[in-house]
Amino acid sequence: MRLTIDDVRSRFKKHFNNEEGSVYASPGRINLIGEHTDYNGGFVFPGAVQQGMIAEIKPNGTRTIRAYSIDLKDYAEFSIDDPAGPTASHFRYLFGVAREMMKLGVAVEGFDTAFAGDVPLGAGMSSSAALESTYAFAINDLFGDNKIDKMTLAKVGQATEHNYLGLNCGIMDQFASVHGKKGNLMRLDCRSGEFEYFPWNPKGYKLVLINSCVKHELAGSPYNDRRNSCENVAKACAAKHPEAKIETLRECTWDMLEEVKGECSEEDIKRATFVLGEKDRVLAVCDALERGDYETVGQKMYETHYGLSKDYEVSCEELDFLNDIAKECSVTGSRIMGGGFGGCTINLVAEELYDNFVKTVVPKFEEKYGKKPIVIDVVIGDGSRKLC
Numbered sequence: 001m002r003l004t005i006d007d008v009r010s011r012f013k014k015h016f017n018n019e020e021g022s023v024y025a026s027p028g029r030i031n032l033i034g035e036h037t038d039y040n041g042g043f044v045f046p047g048a049v050q051q052g053m054i055a056e057i058k059p060n061g062t063r064t065i066r067a068y069s070i071d072l073k074d075y076a077e078f079s080i081d082d083p084a085g086p087t088a089s090h091f092r093y094l095f096g097v098a099r100e101m102m103k104l105g106v107a108v109e110g111f112d113t114a115f116a117g118d119v120p121l122g123a124g125m126s127s128s129a130a131l132e133s134t135y136a137f138a139i140n141d142l143f144g145d146n147k148i149d150k151m152t153l154a155k156v157g158q159a160t161e162h163n164y165l166g167l168n169c170g171i172m173d174q175f176a177s178v179h180g181k182k183g184n185l186m187r188l189d190c191r192s193g194e195f196e197y198f199p200w201n202p203k204g205y206k207l208v209l210i211n212s213c214v215k216h217e218l219a220g221s222p223y224n225d226r227r228n229s230c231e232n233v234a235k236a237c238a239a240k241h242p243e244a245k246i247e248t249l250r251e252c253t254w255d256m257l258e259e260v261k262g263e264c265s266e267e268d269i270k271r272a273t274f275v276l277g278e279k280d281r282v283l284a285v286c287d288a289l290e291r292g293d294y295e296t297v298g299q300k301m302y303e304t305h306y307g308l309s310k311d312y313e314v315s316c317e318e319l320d321f322l323n324d325i326a327k328e329c330s331v332t333g334s335r336i337m338g339g340g341f342g343g344c345t346i347n348l349v350a351e352e353l354y355d356n357f358v359k360t361v362v363p364k365f366e367e368k369y370g371k372k373p374i375v376i377d378v379v380i381g382d383g384s385r386k387l388c
């Protein structure tokens with residue numbers, strides 16, 4: 001069900017004495033390829049989706065945020081000056097964003113807010129980035145004269161994850177949510193921050209997500225361990241090659257990886273093997289897209305799935321099953337999307353095979369796991385914005 005502004009407005013009114021504030025929205029995201037490459041200084045290929053978060057906000061002239069989560073029917077009040085902040089994670093996102101904006105010199109004040117979203121939670125579609133971006137954008141507008149640039153707003157969301165949720169994520173999700181543009185994917189170089197829009201119009205193909213509904217919670221998951229493994233290997237390569245000025249796996253080569261095999265744990269080497277392969281795949285996909293060669297794009301997606309499952313070990317039985325069924329249905333490309341440990345697969349499917357795929361995968365999954373997976377057609381939408 002698509003979320004409407006009116007829903008949020010009426011709940012805000014009801015909760016806050018018939019008042020009216022400003023309304024902002026930010027989307028979730030998909031990612032065509034380039035997984036776990038962002039914190040390794042590599043490339044990613046995301047796009048914003050139509051599903052997102054909507055928040056109504058009105059400054060209340062105090063130092064307190066009074067926040068109502070419409071979806072969770074949960075309310076909290078917390079001071080922006082108390083560093084401890086609220087305990088519930090859905091409120092910590094907005095508290096963290098407010099605090100990070102204060103660090104940037106924005107004169108944040110207290111506000112009343114109600115928020116809701118239609119990005120499925122824990123599906124790997126970045127509902128949390130959508131929430132962070134909504135508040136970063138809104139606070140910049142309401143208290144900061146819009147002086148903070150978009151990339152910095154994305155970094156505010158990322159810093160919120162690091163400092164208030166304990167997840168050492170990369171920049172992809174918040175970047176995509178803030179910068180999204182209807183009909184376009186974005187190719188971001190996470191080392192330099194440079195990016196370009198890439199019109200996404202794959203004639204004859206569709207992108208569809210299949211949500212396994214295995215809840216993925218990255219905070220508290222081994223996501224941070226994966227990042228540590230990558231950093232260990234990058235450090236080992238840097239020690240051997242000071243001339244290469246290695247900061248992340250982006251600067252490491254296959255030869256270097258071979259050289260440090262004896263010094264790093266087998267597990268760390270496996271993780272780095274995936275990341276080096278993924279760097280190559282992203283570039284291959286960019287070339288293939290320029291030629292309109294979607295078969296190669298799809299093949300790379302399957303390779304990414306294999307690597308995420310076997311070397312990076314962020315898959316689960318249900319996601320591997322969805323990938324197998326996609327293969328059986330001759331889907332062009334299929335893989336885990338996002339951080340892993342549950343959530344969705346993203347599938348590039350020829351239009352004429354779409355119906356058969358959906359008709360096959362849903363009952364087969366249900367028969368095996370006792371619950372229906374959710375089919376989500378991807379429509380690439382806009383990034384953070386003020387609605388009214």
Ligand code: GLA
Binds near residue numbers: 038039126218340
């Ligand atoms: C999560 C993180 C991102 C990125 C992906 C994996 O979505 O928030 O920064 O690392 O996982 O590509």
